[in-house]
Amino acid sequence: MKGIIFTEFLELVENHFGLEVLDQVLEMSKDEGIYTSVGSYDHKDLVTLIVNLSKTSDIPAAHLQEVFGESVFKKLLATMPPAAALAHSTNSFEFIRHVEDYIHVEVKKLYPDAVPPSFEFISETETELILNYKSARCMSHVCLGLIKGCANHFGQQLNIQMKPLNDSGSEVRFNITLLD
Known part of the structure; x- marks a missing residue:
């Protein structure tokens, strides 16, 4: 990490x-x-x-992870190069999709030994995004906080539901609904 x-x-x-x-x-x-x-x-x-x-x-540790994820979002955003496609995202769903397509790819290029979480996109409409979070680190509540930080950044209200897909917590389904 x-x-x-x-x-x-x-x-x-x-x-x-x-x-x-x-x-x-x-x-x-x-x-x-x-x-x-x-x-x-x-x-x-x-x-x-x-x-x-x-x-x-x-x-609770889960709540601390969530608060941490939300607070660290802006710092991580500030570390991205201005020319990155992420910097030009206009909403939370677009940004989240770019995380998998850009940030995680770039992290692997810069740090070949890195193993970032992955997102498997299940479905997406203008108002709903369903994805599976996969990480051996089992820190889905940090991911939840990052999604909340993303929504705050774009001034959007999201309803976010989490459902563990296994006992270890290494795979979690996120159902994200735009409330705006």
């Missing part, structure tokens, strides 16, 4: 919970908290940080 995810998570914890809580979470996780945005790290370390923040804050 790319380091930008870790650096953004640590910043979110510090900004929303304070340095004392961040230090406590790092200590509980046996993590020094030293990450670079371009480094690659084991996703299990992020899961450990989220679980320990959940224990410290009494906020």
Whole structure:
């Protein structure tokens, strides 16, 4: 997992919970908290940080993942080159489709060892998008937050339903309906 995810998570914890809580979470996780945005790290370390923040804050880990995904959307968007097709998307559905067709392809080119999540598009109309999220990292709630961040970026209201497709959570169906 790319380091930008870790650096953004640590910043979110510090900004929303304070340095004392961040230090406590790092200590509980046996993590020094030293990450670079371009480094690659084991996703299990992020899961450990989220679980320990959940224990410290009494906020469910799934909700913390969602909040994180929503907050990190703008930062990830800002890292994209201006000429990218994504920068010219006009709505959430178009952007989400470009994530699979552009971002994940570019990530694999830049980092051959990267294994980004994948989206399998099931159906799409002007008002509904159904896709399957697949990731061995089982972080579908981060994906949910990213979709919410995307909707906020485009000023759209979406109804988002999630349905696990297996027991591990590595595959989740998203039914996304435009409410505007």
